[in-house]
Amino acid sequence: MKNSAMFWVAATTLALVVVTIMVTMDFPFNWVFYMTVIGQTMIVYMVYKVLTDEYTTDKTFKDFYEDHPIGNRVN
Template sequence: MKIPVMLYVAITTLLLVIITIAVNLNTPLNWIFYLTCIGQMFVVIMVYKVLKDNYTTNKSFEDYYEDHPIREYDNYLKT
């Protein structure tokens, strides 16, 4: 079973947010240390999975941004 790449991103983000909350709740230092080490491993795994993902798109740099097409930007500059 292939795990979606965005699940790695979500787990890593959730873990790092939990670390931030734990620090603010004065969690013992050894828990924070272990969670931080695990978080760093998850970041490395996440980056590897994102970069190795077989993702293709039909977009190119000529397409600019989807929510602000380049034609609208050109019209804005002319005014």
């Protein structure tokens, strides 16, 4: 199974939310510290995966927002 960029975005977000919960619940400093280091490493890897992901689309700037297209406006 290929790990997509969106998997890493979700996993990193979850890890950093867990760090926030751990701080709020007064977990021991070493647990919070190591989770923070792991989270920061995940951020670097996530950025790499997002920037090197082979995602292609046929959309252009002319398509603008899909929920409010510019091309079909009636004034």
